[in-house]
Amino acid sequence: MSEKKPGFFKRLFGGQVETPPPQPVKPDLGPIAPNHPISPEPPEPLTEDPIIEPSQVASVDEPSEHELPPEDDREPPSDSETPDDDFPPGPPETDPDYVDDLEDTPGPQPAPSAPAPAVEQPVEETKPRGSWFSRLASGLKRSSDQLGGSIAGIFTRRKLDDETLEDLEDVLIQADLGIDTATAITESLRRDRYERDVSAEDVRGVLAQEVEKVLKPVAQPLQIDTGQKPFIILMVGVNGTGKTTTIGKLTQKLTAEGRSVMMAAGDTFRAAAIEQLQVWGERTGTPVISKPAGSDASGLAYEAVERATAEKRDVLIIDTAGRLQNRDELMGELEKIIRVIKKLSPDAPHAVLLTLDATTGQNALSQVEIFGKRAGVTGLVMTKLDGTARGGILVAIANRFGLPVHFIGVGEGVDDLEPFSASDFARAIAGDTQA
């Protein structure tokens, strides 16, 4: 944590750190609370003195009817992996009988606020920060280096002929840009420069142009409809993709804009996620609705909507447990959370944001497809673009689904999440590091 951190553009396109294939994600607080790592092991009771003000965090401490589910040790998916049947059971609401019962009963009443569990105050790191573009470029450097290196290898003193175009197409597909974009780029070069000398620089220029063309329509800011009080945002995604961290960063942005926000610790499956949100709550002066780990997430969402409505909050952001998109019962649980929210606010959730881990590669396409169908995803947040060689996947996703991309993340820090800019991303992935 003491390492000097380069700027954003530099981290997006400049990190030399080898990124291993997707690993089981260790829940930790990263830079939020660097001195207080949270163990990925089954949650231990917190023993330190409470630091969070009782008024800041609303903990709904009803005794759970259900056993605490086993800690979620599912691995994030890789391209080749398909989930097997060995996963531990999901939260209680994944039990169909339980789901039916809960849907038939009115939502639980909010319990009185109680002091939050003890969470150590986050320690803000002071690091030199570059511009967003420099940090973006730095983060995407592995992607751009890989692409740039391969392109340079193809176009060293070679005319643009069929063979070079085929080689280039292969390189672009391997960089996860998708067949359509790869073809668009090679066709553009064929049209304008066939049989002429072409430099790697020329090719990178065309790459940046074509990537920007694909990304421009999807680069849309997250619009908060002020007519909705609260504007309800549901955060969904596969395990460890950055939902909780993104909620914290987003809350920081929204509160800095003067909005009153409430967070709901709907990832009741992972104790660390609840604590993580509580840290963000303390940091941003935002109340966090929570229940003990293992509680029903739908009931919590219901209470959070009631509470945020009663308090006339501008925005309510609801976290959810990570789930693999092809675990049918877990996706059914997500649908149930949405149905329960609609009982109180028929048009809600007003935004369903899917977090995608850029290091996942091609599996992200299936995540967008299935979460889109089952949870009505309205926008995307791509995290962990720092240090991955697979940043091109965002282009393939944009091309295939056309869903708005609201934010991208290039690190764990609060200012490592920024609204998505098509031209910055295109320049960064093409290896243009000039801010």
Ligand SMILES: Nc1nc2c(ncn2[C@@H]2O[C@H](COP(=O)(O)OP(=O)(O)OP(=O)(O)O)[C@@H](O)[C@H]2O)c(=O)[nH]1
């Ligand atoms: N390098 C990097 N790490 C990130 C980024 N966003 C989140 N992380 C880290 O990724 C890890 C998982 O993030 P979480 O926010 O806990 O993910 P989650 O989706 O809530 O996880 P589950 O609750 O298990 O589904 C944490 O260590 C974060 O600090 C990013 O943009 N870059």
